[in-house]
Amino acid sequence: MNILDKIVAHKRKEVEERAERVPLKQLEYYRHYDISRPSFSKAIRESDTGIIAEFKRRSPSKGDINPGAVAAKVAPGYENAGAACMSVLTDSEFFGGNNDDLTSARDACSLPIIRKEFIIDPYQIYEARAIGASAILLIGAILDRRQTLDLATLANSLGLEVLFEIHEEKELDLLNSFIQLVGINNRNLKTFEVDIDQSMRLAARLPKEMLAVAESGISSPDEYIALREAGFKGFLMGEYFMKHSDPAAVCRDFCETVRSKITIA
Numbered sequence: 631m632n633i634l635d636k637i638v639a640h641k642r643k644e645v646e647e648r649a650e651r652v653p654l655k656q657l658e659y660y661r662h663y664d665i666s667r668p669s670f671s672k673a674i675r676e677s678d679t680g681i682i683a684e685f686k687r688r689s690p691s692k693g694d695i696n697p698g699a700v701a702a703k704v705a706p707g708y709e710n711a712g713a714a715c716m717s718v719l720t721d722s723e724f725f726g727g728n729n730d731d732l733t734s735a736r737d738a739c740s741l742p743i744i745r746k747e748f749i750i751d752p753y754q755i756y757e758a759r760a761i762g763a764s765a766i767l768l769i770g771a772i773l774d775r776r777q778t779l780d781l782a783t784l785a786n787s788l789g790l791e792v793l794f795e796i797h798e799e800k801e802l803d804l805l806n807s808f809i810q811l812v813g814i815n816n817r818n819l820k821t822f823e824v825d826i827d828q829s830m831r832l833a834a835r836l837p838k839e840m841l842a843v844a845e846s847g848i849s850s851p852d853e854y855i856a857l858r859e860a861g862f863k864g865f866l867m868g869e870y871f872m873k874h875s876d877p878a879a880v881c882r883d884f885c886e887t888v889r890s891k892i893t894i895a
């Protein structure tokens with residue numbers, strides 16, 4: 631079984647267990663609460679960096695990255711550094727995160743936050759709304775067309791935007807009008823190989839009406855600039871920041887460097 635299949639199998643069990651503890655009916659109440667959050671896509675459009683700075687403690691490909699990191703400290707640091715948005719991995723089993731990371735990041739900064747999860751069930755979208763996310767991730771490699779449509783429609787109806795992640799050109803067929811952002815993941819989730827050229831190759835194939843996001847493996851200002859020149863507006867970066875004891879300081883340096891390069895260009 632590859633890692634993606636393992637994660638999805640685990641998610642099925644996790645959702646079942648969670649729904650036993652907190653029934654869907656209870657989560658649905660949040661639909662009526664005014665916990666509106668800033669728009670994820672607007673923040674990227676209006677930001678000079680477009681950086682989506684990620685909070686992740688560990689990953690299946692790298693193991694421990696920053697096991698003791700505290701979301702409530704990192705979040706305001708990312709905001710002051712110049713990130714447009716934040717991504718919080720809420721999976722515990724494989725990434726060492728949890729829902730409290732997202733709520734504490736939400737309370738500690740005003741950045742829009744994407745719930746970075748392996749979403750396969752409506753329950754997880756109601757949860758994303760309840761914990762204060764602005765957007766959710768849907769992954770093309772684990773969903774079919776019907777599921778993508780149903781989950782994206784539900785997300786929009788709850789006021790959440792959708793970032794749809796693809797790895798291969800054929801996954802573009804799954805896109806629908808309830809998706810606001812399309813991301814190309816440079817990490818092959820089955821083999822863990824990272825290839826920035828994956829974004830370059832697929833950039834021209836992306837629908838113009840959706841914001842294009844380059845995800846994973848971005849580790850130098852030159853890569854960022856090349857992706858920007860290829861048309862990407864959002865840049866999802868995790869490990870490059872999180873592997874340092876002060877992720878926000880690295881994010882600030884990165885933002886300053888790319889800003890100076892953008893101005894010169």
Ligand SMILES: O=C(O)c1ccccc1NCC(=O)[C@H](O)[C@H](O)COP(=O)(O)O
Nearest residue numbers: 689690691819845846847848867868869
């Ligand atoms: O990061 C992993 O090892 C991983 C493995 C299997 C599924 C997903 C995985 N990562 C999730 C992500 O997409 C990244 O955290 C995100 O794009 C940031 O990537 P990076 O800048 O390389 O940390």
